[in-house]
Amino acid sequence: MNLRKLVSTVFSTAHRSFSSNAQSLPGFNYILLSQPREHVVHVTLNRPEKMNALNELFWREIGECFQYLSTYGKCRAIVLSANGHTFCSGIDFNDLAKFASISYNADADVARRAFQLRSIIHKFQNSFTTLEKCPKPVIAAINGNCIGAGVDLICAADIRYCSDDASFQIREVDIGMAADVGTLQRLPKIVGNHSLMRELAFTARSMFAEEALEFGLVNRKFSSHSELVEESLQIAAKIATKSPVAVQGTKLELNYARDHPVDDSLHSVANWNMCMLQSEDVMKAANVAINREKNEAATFDTL
Template identity: 40%
Template structure:
């Protein structure tokens, strides 16, 4: 209900008239309900009633004649949003495309998580002063973010990019990871431990690292990675675990692990041969650690599109994300699960798995809804999954 402070100098109505109006307000079926004291969950009911209707037309019964004489101030105009501003905006879950970050994603040190469009999450690696190079806290945060997004029903697609113009990520921060790469594992008393215990500790360390980077592949939602600048070492591990990869024309790739004395161990050697069509090329780039560019990456199938700049690539990824977010989440997420299962298995195994999967998934209302909308030449809408 609109109210005006006494400082505006509006004369109050007579007391008997004020009493009658109060009684009408209590008895009126249009009187607004008292505000609830319950704290609203971020994703409860998608905020079907985001805000109580406060327009003066809907609340004239509860206004005094004096207050009706003064029009309410016009609501502020919403700020227009450009693609450059979208990553910095914050997500507020609503049926309207308000861009506010979910509370669950607001406290990460090296990642920005925003919702630049309804159903689309943007995860930005945010350590540009170090070329977005990773250390343990970063890969722990990375895994946590994608595990959370996987279960977030308000999110249907994820775009992954790196902050700054110089690098998607330059890989591992060697200075902060010397204990791992140098094998200098120590016991509680800081004395060198025996080789078996050292191996056990390093194996556990590598396993945790692998599981964190695999979170994008494990995530139910499709993940689009946008590579630019230096995309070295760990960048290839990360990209191969995503579903769709695009890049800027100036991107420089390399599998650099051999140059620091080790074999890549976070996913490249397992996934890259399945991503591209040439085992000869895979062995070439992984054993020589040579640099290669965007056009070569496109030719072998590491990326599916190349754009003139990071900005253009990110805008294209956002458009693609919006397209995927507008489709049935049952259909999109089922497709990701079935394709991932079928990689490395026989056709017959994939067909049998699809039989069992679709025996459940085909019972969704998304199928008749999509068919009906197609016949009526309308855009279908689908509920959260």
């Protein structure tokens, strides 16, 4: 084999190896990742023996998972569900004890204790915010109890479905604290009913599936966990057939519009489309729409 051919063979092998590794799904301790549909990733919370309580590692893995999926080319939509009878029972009480050890450390100055606690809170907040910042739509499929930090988590998703046995509880006041990882900031904007929102946050009472549907926290409910996950995957698969440029731009602009005045939001989407209307995805989608009788689907390149 001559030198040029040898170099070419080595380069090709290395390139295939790199591409394969770059496109593989990572492994986690408390999260399972799978790809049951084309361009759909299923994220499963997997600590059922602890009712999916969030310890520090679990919390960190959620952030790492969604950061990875943000740039994973084979992913265009995400379903988030949980193994076991409880979607998430909130923060692990062992980690809560860690907070207490910082708060009541008499050897440390109060300002230094405060800065240490704030740093931890910011890490937890940032972990859940990765769902919101992930450009791919996230569908939360909630079964069983969803408590405390679990509610914080689903509030950062784009779409929420639940099973008939689901219940939701903002429990933080029962442990002497205000919810601090997103529920108080996101849930009022999701549902628009501040009176009921405050009742739930002040009393820590449970809200069951039917009320959650009426309230607008979820927009569909299903009779079983299996049906919930299957229907969520089907919706994700439908989203994944659309132009990723269009879908991700839509999520970006919806999030921007939620937090900004209408005029600012119109300016933002104009800036987006001045670039993205030049994408080949527009022509591909238009051709399919024009030739609808052929019943063909557009194929979009990886983004």
